[in-house]
Amino acid sequence: MNKRFSSIRYSYIRSHLYGVFLTTVTILSILLSIYVLIEPEWLTPHSIFLFISLYFVLAIIISLYTGFKSSGDMKERLDYLSVLITQFANGNYQSRVYYNEGDELARIGNEMNELGEKLQNQVKSLQRMADEKADYAKSAHKAAVIEERQRLARDLHDAVSQQLFALTMMSEAALKQLDKNPVTAKKQMEEVAKSALQSQTEMRALLLHLRPVHLSGDSLSTGVSKLVEELKQKSNTRFQLAIEEDLALTETIEDHVFRIIQEALSNILRHANATEVRLDIATRAKELFIHIRDNGKGFDVNHRVEKKASYGLKTMQERSEELGGTFVLRSDQDEGTHITIRIPC
Known part of the structure; x- marks a missing residue:
């Protein structure tokens, strides 16, 4: 209520x-002064009170009428500016506002x-620049493959290799406990099964990075659909995919978006412990809209997340910004994670 009465319309009325x-x-002071100093016959206390009351009402x-009337146009024009700023914040830079007046608001609108x-x-x-970078990336493909293999080797050593060693132990x-203490042996075997499942999930996430960086001639719709179908067959996670078939995108945008989705799904498999994942890809108002959400354990975005997950999120954000897009991350503990990406196209 206080916020409503602080609007520009009520500011006009207050003024x-x-x-x-x-x-x-002022009028009351003048009339009282005339009455005290001159005391004309036509001016009486009753007439002063009646005049001031009628005037005031x-x-x-x-x-009230002029305040609403005069502030209406001003409020409408300010609302247009507010909507324009919101459109810019959402990445819709084609929006425009036009005023016929020649005042300060018209100048701000221009x-x-x-x-x-x-x-x-x-x-x-x-x-x-992204197109040029993509051409350069293709020419340096061999060096990138070597670097990727080295990174995967480090990840295998840090994650899967250590887990397999723990499984062996x-x-x-x-x-040793099977004959002496079957109850303890059963608990230990349950831990083995749990660790084996974790190692399997980790390996599947790492294998995502072995897929080609480029779509190899496939469209984005086809490439993402193949990726999701493969994960459905090899993972216990349920995937839901909603993607437009005919997306008019450049090759560079398709490659970047495909890699972003690979990184997002890899992060979910390795860190989220999610059972359901939803992926939406569509075009809205001359922009590509991508929304990825899971029902995993989530995390506090204001605190430092796991180093590998943080690296993946940073990579996705950088790829989005390279295309002039926006990257928005929302997550809470035990409430899953939502990623929204908008790219002008």
Whole structure:
């Protein structure tokens, strides 16, 4: 309620009422001064009271009407500017606002239009640079493959290799306890099964990175559908995919988006412990909209997450920004994670 009464419309009304109050006090002071100093016959206390009362009532009514009337146009124009700023924040730089008036708001609107045009040109420049970067990346493909293999080797050593070693140790301990203490052996075998499942999930996530960086001639729709179908067959996680068939995208945007989705699904498999994943890809208002959500354990975005997961999120954000897009992450403990990406196209 306080926020509503602090709007520009009520500010106009308050200013009109303030003017009425000052005018009423001034007229009353003048009439009282004439009555005290000159004492004319036509001026009596009763006439002063009647005049001031009628004036005050009429002035209040007129002030309320003129306040609403005069602030309506101003509020509407400010709302247009607010919507334009929101559109820019969401990556829709094609939006414009036009005023016929020649006042300060019209000047601000023209400056906002120029800002939108500059942002739109910057997006085109970023996408052109991304195209050039993609060509350069293809020429340096061999070096990238070697670096990727080295990284995967480190991940295998840090994660799967250590887990397999732990499986070996627990299995040997369970065998020793099998005859002497079957209950303890059973608990140890349950831990072995749990660790084996974790190792299997870790391995599947790492294998995602062995897929080609480029779509190898497939469209984004086909490539993502194949990826999701493969994960459905090899993972206990349930995947739901909603993607437009005919996406008019450049090769560079398709490659970047495909890699972003690979990284997101890899993070979910390795860190989220999710049972359901939903992926939506569509075009909305001249932009590519991507939404990925899971029902995993989530995390506090204001605190440092696991180093590998943080690296993956940073990579996805950088790839989105290279295309002039926006990357929004929302997550809470035990409430899953939502990733929203908008890329102008």
